[in-house]
Amino acid sequence: MAALDRVKVLVLGDSGVGKSSLVHLLCQNQVLGNPSWTVGCSVDVRIHDYKEGTPEEKTYYTELWDVGGSVGSASSMKSTRAVFYNSVNGIILVHDLTNKKSSQNLYRWSLEALNRDVVPTGVLVTNGDYDREQFADNQIPLLVIGTKLDQIPEAKRNEVLTRTAFLAEDFNAEEINLDCTNPRYLAAGSSNAVKLSRFFDKVIEKRYFLRDGNQIPGFSDRKRFGGGALKNLHYD
């Protein structure tokens, strides 16, 4: 059972945007009854079928690491959080659709996570400034999720959605907007569910199957890496 391969995905965002509810929804397919403050990091596991419905279908464990805290916290908190950013294979950025500040903080969140993950190309990052080139060169797949969609009145929905579309474009990422208290948004077959599984597929691909000269984060599990790559050569 534990012999399945694993990928590690971080779930980042400001306090109170709904990361814990989201992770619970993704992993348990149930709505979280009593959300409370996340101290430190809480992990949950989702079993994902890579390339579902095709002959190459394979199940993977996707670990969703939900890291609590705020971007403006003390540097001691930041260096403590940094221990979780090792060998990350994908990042889900969560923001609150009713709170503009949380979307702006996503830049700082992604920089914090990516700075920690030493990319061997040696990209020089300036502290806190947003630089689009960093994200263009980024190997780690990103996904932007906006929560609390139900709390936005119908009239303002359009402008909020255009704003978030720009945000997702900046990160070169897909975006999903949902309400964590309603499992309907991630029902099987809906466009959100398709985007989600596409994201996980991409994460798994980048982790196990991509070999052509691109830098792979996560050097620790190299021994499993060879098997996956050989498999790919057969079917491609």
Added chain:
Amino acid sequence: MRQLFKDYEVRQYVVQVVFSVTFAFSCTMFELIIFEILGVLNSSSRYFHWKLNLCVILLLLVFMVPFYIGYFVVSNIRLLHRKRLFFACLVWLTFMYFFWKLGDPFPILSPKHGILSIEQLISRVGVIGVTLMALLSGFGAVNCPYTYMSYFLRNVTDADILALERRLLQTMDMIISKKKRIAMAHRTMFQRGEVHNKPTGFWGMIKSVTTSAPGSENLSLIQQEVDALEELSRQLFLETADLHATKERIEYSRTFQGKYFNFLGYFFSIYCVWKIFMATINIVFDRVGKTDPVTRGIEITVNYLGIQFDPFASLATPSKYCHGGRVPADSGFLHYTALIHPWSSSLLGTEEDSNPGQKAACLHVKFWSQHISFILVGIIIVTSIRGLLITLTKFFYAISSSKSSNVIVLLLAQIMGMYFVSSVLLIRMSMPLEYRTIITEVLGELQFNFYHRWFDVIFLVSALSSILFLYLAHKQAPEKHMAL
């Protein structure tokens, strides 16, 4: 305002307005004090402004802010959402009732005035505010040297941090492997068609007692282990954060700034010990001061050091400050007395006279005391406002959330208003007699001595309990550290 709401937007315009208005009027009070000392504006117009200011502040503190707090708290609770206004009024009436009851155990009710007079309201607001100030001062008096001085810093090496981090990651891995088992078990059960739902209702519970799948029992056991491990991971995370913070403090203490603050810390610790000692003496010997520290300081230097002021022969009336006053009870503010002695000694001339001429010296005390007290009162006001705002900001960051930010802002406005009103009460002690008159006039027949006594008591209690608390926390941490 922007500083306080960096992460969460307070959209209600009303809240912002109320907060700003409270702050503005509180500051106006302090300005009036300064004007009093300086002698700006006509005396009657000052009096009028005092009255006006007090009326507005009391109106805000007692009527408006609690009402809005009640309103926002009620609108957060989903059940009562419909009849918000009604319940808000109910909450407000409860608050007024308790506010009134507050006056009973204290000797501040004078039967001369009516129910809704300024004196009654101020007296109650004063009690709450003085309690708050004393608590903050007591805690600050102990916490300040504790944080500044590097003597208390435990030695943290990189190896410690790494070891703790490794433990944290190991715990996370264990949690993950257990969760994987749970997830896989769920999936197989789901694929086999068994829907795993918790037993609901009476009949469901009876059924689950008799027929329980062995898999689900196993799962609940694993789930309990996971919960325990998660709790452990949280604790480890907090410890790691603590170690990181300590390490940074050690590094900071090696810089020049750090060394400077370290020195200040020693200085403040002596001062704080002295303050606690004074508070104890005042309570034990039941003394309340009559003169303010400025004149007393000048008196001391004049009487004991025999140093004369610059001759200003114009003033011929002997002032009453020459009579040796009793030891004054030190009021509120933490930083200023540390400055007074260097100040007064630097302002004196250094020539020694064989005939000290006490009478001549007395006259000039008045002149200098005005200036010095003005400067001191200014420093007091500035540092206490700054200290309060910084504390409130930190507190606000710690507990802010998008749901309750309105309530928190209003609570802060209330606390700030009460703090300022009571600091006006207490600042009366630090001012020379002639400036006290206007405050005494405006605030009516309050028993100021009671407030000073009450402040001393609460200050002592708060300082002692925070010493105890910090001692326990300090002792506990290295034990945890060594248990690794």
